[in-house]
Amino acid sequence: MVGSGVLSAMNDLRISINYQQKFVGVKRRSDIYWKTIGTVKSNLTATTAKTVSMKLERQRRQQNVEGDFYVDQKCINCDVCRWMAPQVFTLVDRKSVVYKQPSCEEESLHALLSCPTGSIHTEKPARDILEAQETFLLSIDEQRIPGVYHCGYHSEASYGDTSYFITHPDGNILVDSPRYTERLAHKIEFLGGVHYMFLTHKDDVADHKKWSKKLGCHRVLHSQDGCVSLFYKPLKVMFTGDHFGKEQSELSIWVQYNHDSVPRQLESVRKLLDFEFEWILPVSLSTSGIGISTHNCIFV
Numbered sequence: 001m002v003g004s005g006v007l008s009a010m011n012d013l014r015i016s017i018n019y020q021q022k023f024v025g026v027k028r029r030s031d032i033y034w035k036t037i038g039t040v041k042s043n044l045t046a047t048t049a050k051t052v053s054m055k056l057e058r059q060r061r062q063q064n065v066e067g068d069f070y071v072d073q074k075c076i077n078c079d080v081c082r083w084m085a086p087q088v089f090t091l092v093d094r095k096s097v098v099y100k101q102p103s104c105e106e107e108s109l110h111a112l113l114s115c116p117t118g119s120i121h122t123e124k125p126a127r128d129i130l131e132a133q134e135t136f137l138l139s140i141d142e143q144r145i146p147g148v149y150h151c152g153y154h155s156e157a158s159y160g161d162t163s164y165f166i167t168h169p170d171g172n173i174l175v176d177s178p179r180y181t182e183r184l185a186h187k188i189e190f191l192g193g194v195h196y197m198f199l200t201h202k203d204d205v206a207d208h209k210k211w212s213k214k215l216g217c218h219r220v221l222h223s224q225d226g227c228v229s230l231f232y233k234p235l236k237v238m239f240t241g242d243h244f245g246k247e248q249s250e251l252s253i254w255v256q257y258n259h260d261s262v263p264r265q266l267e268s269v270r271k272l273l274d275f276e277f278e279w280i281l282p283v284s285l286s287t288s289g290i291g292i293s294t295h296n297c298i299f300v
Helices: 002-057 080-084 106-114 129-135 182-190 208-215 262-274
Strands: 069-071 089-092 095-098 120-122 148-150 164-166 173-175 196-198 218-220 230-232 237-241 245-247 250-252 279-282
Touching (some): 106 129, 196 208, 245 279
Parallel strands (some): 237 279
Antiparallel strands (some): 164 173
């Protein structure tokens, strides 16, 4: 009888222990459940806020004129559309807008495709968008500097800076990095690919890794911080990077972005005068358009 009582007590104890373990387990799972619910709600809230923010960014700016083409709120004021199609785009309240609907859509479509943030849209699907894509690379001046092209497809990672493509019998050269797209990559491959990718500044590298992997090109980048320029001797073209370029009606070194020494930058720019160049192709351009002929420039 004693043995039976002990056995019965042990069974009761086991049952109690098992029940307690199950209860504790359920309680823990409940904690995990509520914690998971809280995390899901938090993630949903963050996702919803992000979705709302993205929708607001893509809204048409009120400053655009009525019509098909427009610029959205995500514009970063990189100036690309304003020099690619100055008769259509202008600056209002520190962002671009359409101030006049295009009579010929080609340049506007080039700007649409080149916009680094994809901020240019059409109310109706653009009929000629595929044809516009096929026109890249864009010849800068086929008569005076043949074989030198504007890549288009500017990258937000480089704040919309301009990249160039040079054809050369000993191997083509890509100056700085455009936004990577398969369509542009195929066009470059069709023209013989790229032997060298010349990077003028660490701020302008953008998608250089993707381009290097796709094209198998050698990347040329200085070891120290600063900006380097490329002098293309056959056509007397100076690719100045963001060292200097043209702003409005005069040459500029963009003093507002110099965080080191303006006198040092000026001394560096003066060194370029040792080269007989006739064209300046910087990464940042103004509404005067792409390419600066030095025939009308006075250097002091």
